[in-house]
Structures are given as structure tokens and as C-alpha cells.
Amino acid sequence: MSDQPAAADAPSNPGPGESSQPAEPSKSALKKAQKDKEKAEKKAAIKARELAERQKKEAADAADVSKDSYGELPLCGSKDFKPTGTPRANLSASDAADNEDKEITFRCWVENARVQSAKLAFLNLRQGLDTVQAVVAASEKLSKQMVKFSGNVSTESTLVVTGLVKRVKEPIKSASIKDFEIHITKLFVEVAAEVPLPLQVEDAERPLPSEGVGEEEEKQDESSGRPLVTLNTRLNNRTIDLRAKINHAIFVIKSGVCTLFQEFLSQKGFLLVQTPKILGAASEGGANVFELKYFDRPAYLAQSPQFFKQMLIAARFQKVMEIGPVFRAENSNTARHLTEFTGLDLEMEFQEHYHEVMAVLEDLMLFIFKELNARFKKETDLVRSAYHVDEFKLPESGKVPRIPFKEGIAMLREAGEELNDYDDLSTPQEKHLGRLVLAKHGSDFYTLDQFPLAIRPAYTMPSPSDPLLSNSYDMFMRGQEICSGAQRIHNAALLAQQMRTHDPPINPNGPGTKDYVDSFRYGCPPHAGGGFGLERIVQFWLGLPNIRMTSLFPRDPQRVVP
Known part of the structure; x- marks a missing residue:
């Protein structure tokens, strides 16, 4: 066979009008080729650099004397792990x-x-x-x-x-x-914590603006030049906010108040009880209660354990105490109101006069105050270093100022307030009276006794000295109420009569009240008691501007999350 190419592969002669030279590439084709070349060179350079960096890192890692002494641990529980047994120390x-x-x-x-x-x-x-x-x-x-x-x-x-x-x-x-x-x-x-944080813990350590500053208004911290983060922002990011040392201290103190409450009353013979928080009927007049669906019928969240405390006295429990949630459907958007708070409640029979119970309540609070100073000084000082407040002035046991309500009215009138003998006190008037009592008696804690009957619950015993007054009392810290209490009516007939004439009237035979009234038909000793607001005690002890700071996840008319 011939080694020559086939005729079909041989170049053909150009025809008439055709050039024998190959066509020149267009400018666009040249540009594209140049770009492709540059891209390839850049890609090769990047790969070479990455390789060099990887090799350098591998070399550095190989030479890292600390490579086994730092890094990120696998998620705890995600892998089999044998405990090291290394003792863990505390920081202090x-x-x-x-x-x-x-x-x-x-x-x-x-x-x-x-x-x-x-x-x-x-x-x-x-x-x-x-x-x-x-x-x-x-x-x-x-x-x-x-x-x-x-x-x-x-x-x-x-x-x-x-x-x-x-x-x-x-x-x-x-x-x-x-x-x-x-x-x-x-x-x-x-x-590892994700960044950025929704709220800087450092900002949560700074004091809130004082009461009266709008929730949405940003203020400048004059000492640091940083914006003061509003309470709403903090509460919306509460798990971060609660990491602040000042917040930890608040809740250590709050826990301490509960411990001291039980400690003191246990030594006095009180029994810790737990009463229902779901009620079949709206009791205590039916106002300010939260309604809920209970299977196929309505039910209500308890406003207080009041009826049950008294029924336990009728059941021959001489002294009872409780720490539990209280629900109030009050549309009060103030710095000292919550719709869910913790009640410190007690009820006890007395021998001859309801002031026996007042003395127990006063000594209880003096014990709590003194032990807070002794056991929780570090936490108290930490919070007060941000919220500068005067030292809480305490009277001696048995010397707590007891101000008759009429005397309190007279003190306020003398100081320029305008109010009638049987008017209820407004919050500003309460604070004003607190300042007057402090100046006169040198105490931040006092009791106001013998309140007008018309402004107390229907189960309150009328006063024998004045039918328009009652055997009832409130206790105050820095001029703000922390406890409401009274002698209770322990006679079924008188209780039913007072309920019918109350404003608004209460049906003593209605659902939620009949069992309560009937419990006094079979012999019940005279008794009295009171209910403290735990969050208020903490707020006023520390001088905090807002009660929401004393609730882990506060509930108010505007907030039900988180």
C-alpha cells in the first residue's frame, strides 16, 4: 500500500477569488483568550498559595507544643467519653x-x-x-x-x-x-457563644433609668458614655440579661427571703401548706381574676390563698404558712405591680387580741431584715453599689412604729396633704407618710393599723372602737406597702351579713363562697394573718426602680413572654 495520504485528505487548490492564507482571529476572540489565560493563572496562584498555607499550618501544628492543651471540646454527651476524674475548683x-x-x-x-x-x-x-x-x-x-x-x-x-x-x-x-x-x-x-450577642452583659450591669423614664427611651450613661439599655430590651433578652452579676445577686437575696420566712415561722410552730391555685368560682368578690377553660367549664386563677388559709384554721390547723404564686388581673402598668407574683402568706389563731398576730408579723420582718444584712451582705452591697439607696433603718424588736390610720391621716394633713378621715391613701401619699415616719421614728419599716372598713375585704373584722374602721393593718418599707393583713371574721352569720352589705355585694351562698362561709358554722377560733409580696420586699430592700427586676420572667398587662 502507498504511504501517501488519500486524495480526499490532500489540500485542495483555492478556487477563483479565494485566498490561500488562514483567517486572522477576531479582537474579541483574542481578548477572551487573554482573560481565560489570566483566570487560569490566578486560579493556579490561589491553589499554590492555599497549598503553601496548608503546608505551613501543618508544619506549625506539628511544631505546636501546646496542640493538646487548647481547642474546642466535642459537645458534651455527643460522643463516648471517659471522665478524667480531675477535681474541679471553685473561684473565690x-x-x-x-x-x-x-x-x-x-x-x-x-x-x-x-x-x-x-x-x-x-x-x-x-x-x-x-x-x-x-x-x-x-x-x-x-x-x-x-x-x-x-x-x-x-x-x-x-x-x-x-x-x-x-x-x-x-x-x-x-x-x-x-x-x-x-x-x-x-x-x-x-x-462557644455565638456573636454578636443580642445584649451585652456589660450593659445589663449598668443601672436602669430611675422610675418615670419611658420604657422605650434610651438614655446615656454619663459615667461611661454608653447608652442605658431599656428594661424592655433586657426583658426581651432575659437569659442574657440574667447573666449580669447584679441580677444573680437579686435572686440570691430573693431566695434568701423565702428561706428566712420559713426558718422564722417554722421555729414559731407554723406548718407549710400548699393551697389550690385553680378555683371553680371567682371568690373574694370576683373582680380582677383570670378566667381559664377547665375541661368543659370555666375556672379561675387564685387571687390569694385567703379562703383556704382560714378554712385550715377552722380545720384545727393553728398556724399555717405558704409560699406560692398569686394572680391579679389588674391593668396596673406601674413600677411596683405584676399580674403574677409570689405571695408569702400566713394565718394563725390568737388568744385575745389581733395585735398578737401583728407582733409575729413585725418580728418576722425584723428577723428577715437583720439576717439579710448578716447572711447576704455581699449581694446586697453589690446591688446597692449600682442603685444607690440609703441604708435600711431598722427599729428594735417590740418597737416597730404602729401608726393608727387616723394618726397617719393627721400627719399627712399637717404636712400639706388634702384628704378625708376615711380616704384610701394614694401611692404618693404612702411614700410621703413613709418619709414622715422615718423623720419622726427613725425607721424605714412601720405598721399602719385600723384601716377604714369600706376599703378592706368583706371578711375583715369591724373595729369595736369605730364602726367605720376595721381590725386591719398594712406594713410598709420605705413608705410602700409590702403586706396587707387583718383579723378575719370567724362567725358565719356575721361574715354572711358583711358580705351582703359589701360594695360590691358578695353572695355568701354562691359558688366559691358557700363552702368558705360554712366552714365557720362548726366552731372556729379567732384568727388573723397577712400576705406579703415577695417581689416588693426585694425591690424596696435593695432600692430597685422597677419590680420587674425582681421577677425572673415577669408577667404584667403587656408581657406574657418569654
């Missing part, structure tokens, strides 16, 4: 002193982290109400990579830290533990 000034020059391991979270240089980072770490400064310093045993990682941990991340406790030459102003710092040797992120 006393624990730090006990562990001086020792290595400790502890869980904490980050208040602040910053890289000072390639070889040095500082962190402020918190556990509970205590904070400590921590140092991460590069050395032969600690890498620059660990310094960089530690200084860039996001605020509020949860850490497990190991380090040496070292005494410092100068007190550290930015931490509660002032004489010691932690020299970190290991740092692991247990749970």
Missing part, C-alpha cells in the same frame, strides 16, 4: 488563697478576652459572682498559637481552664478576686 478569694502556687481546673465563662501581643493574652473569667484575671503567655512550653486562640475566644463562651494560682504585686481592679490571677496552662472551649 478564699479558695484562691488556699490554692496559691497550685494548679487548679475549673469551669467558667469569658467576660472579656484580648490579645495583647503575639506572645501575651489576657482574659477575665467568671464563675458565679466571682471574677478573676487570667494570663496566657507564650514560652517554651506554651505556643503562640495557643495565645492567639485564647485571646480570640468569644465573650460568654463556657470554658474549662487549668492554670496556676499566682499572687499579684498590685490589686487587680477589674476582677472581684484582686490579689491573685490564673496563669493558664490549658484552655478548652466547652460551648
